[in-house]
Amino acid sequence: MKEAAEEIATEEGREVLKIGTRSSQLAQAQAKAVSDLLRTRGIDSELILFETKGDKILDRALNAIGDKGLFTTELERALAKGTIDIAIHSLKDLPTTQAPHLTIGAYVLPEDPRDVLIAHKDVVWDSLPQCARVATSSLRRKAFLKVLRPDLEIIPVRGNLQTRLRKWEENGWDALVLAAAGVHRLGWHHLVSSYLDPWVCVPSPGQGILAVQIRDDRESLKNLLEPFNDRRAAVTAMAGRAVLAELGGGCQVPFGTYAEWINEDKIHIRAKVADVNGKRNITRDIEGLGKDFLHLGRKLAQELIALGALQLL
Incomplete structure (x- = not known):
């Protein structure tokens, strides 16, 4: 780990990692928490603030704006250009299909998902x-x-x-x-x-988890972030995001997933979809091994589709 930190400190002549974040008080608090994690490994960082499309357009409901990545696109562009080294997102805001050559380096600091x-x-x-x-x-x-x-x-x-x-x-x-x-x-x-009960008012996939996004060619940065990755939170989040990806929905649809570990190996996932007025809703559950999260998520999505979920989204 010391070697990875030293490599990061000298990579491309940079001694300070640039962390991209939205400019809101909450987003800055989240990014600072990640910065504090990095500091425990000897890495200094600075916050670079961005205003996203979702921050600028406040006269319309999010679903009326229509775009995916309303709170993430500007950060992803800066990351792809190398303007920043890391982008911090609320995972629930990050589209299931990431921009080319970007990846989630770690799922960190899970909070209450309710x-x-x-x-x-x-x-x-x-x-x-x-x-x-x-x-x-x-x-x-x-x-x-x-x-x-x-x-x-x-x-x-x-x-x-x-x-x-x-x-x-x-x-x-x-x-x-x-x-x-x-x-x-x-x-x-x-x-x-x-x-609110998460099995009833089912949260957005990955709600409460922070995603540390990096370029996929930053191997030393991947290695540095790996110890911070919360594996159990990552598995439940990726399972829920797999359901959403299979349904083809974005972040602003009436859909939620909630997953818990039953024991050391198995997870229970619930997915819920409704029409916008709540007149019709579909809920399905699945259990299985955590290592099979992708298969479980896709299977759960197919069950929802068979019950008419696509007509509600």
């Missing part, structure tokens, strides 16, 4: 009033919340986490639904009124 409800004092999920107004930026959350509570009025809300929280407070909406991972990483645990 969605959370932010609500006013003494209000929890089970006590939300009839026809409550619940805000979310996610088409998946909208669909799955409507499956659970058809009476809810789902309010689309865009912006970074601070902006969404401010809009919730200013508009007097009953609740706001966010990813637990982001809430935790910003230290907002005290705002959480309820954690």
Whole structure:
């Protein structure tokens, strides 16, 4: 490991790794956490900030913009050009088909994969009033919340986490639904009124995991990152992403997967898809050896397709 670190430090004359990240407070916190990991191996780094298309276009719902890679494309372009050495992504934002010559060097720092409800004092999920107004930026959350509570009025809300929280407070909406991972990483645990069951409000594939993306020709960097890779998180994430890839969906569709290790060798995967209004949904489960994650994901996707999933996406 020392040799890999020394090689990185001198590669192409660079002594400091350039880490690309979105400019939001959450994205910078995530990138800094990765930077801190690298520092434990003697590698210094600096953050290079980017504003992505998804950050710039705030007057439309994400699914209405239409493009894949709304929060990742600018980072991937910089990585391909060599402007940065590493790109840090929330794995759930990264398309299942990566740009040419790029690869995920490590799956790191897995956080709570669940969605959370932010609500006013003494209000929890089970006590939300009839026809409550619940805000979310996610088409998946909208669909799955409507499956659970058809009476809810789902309010689309865009912006970074601070902006969404401010809009919730200013508009007097009953609740706001966010990813637990982001809430935790910003230290907002005290705002959480309820954690939503991941087997019911099924998360996005890889939610809560950070992807460290690199160029596939950076062998010394691959070697440096390998000890940081969380194998168990990587397997469950790749299984869920295999389902999505087989379905041909992007990151902004009403689809979720959740996987847990049953024991040291086997995983249980659930996949759920719904129409945008939550009037119809399909849920399927599969179990098998973790090493067969790709086969399991594809098989689960084929079962969903046989039940009509493609008509819902």
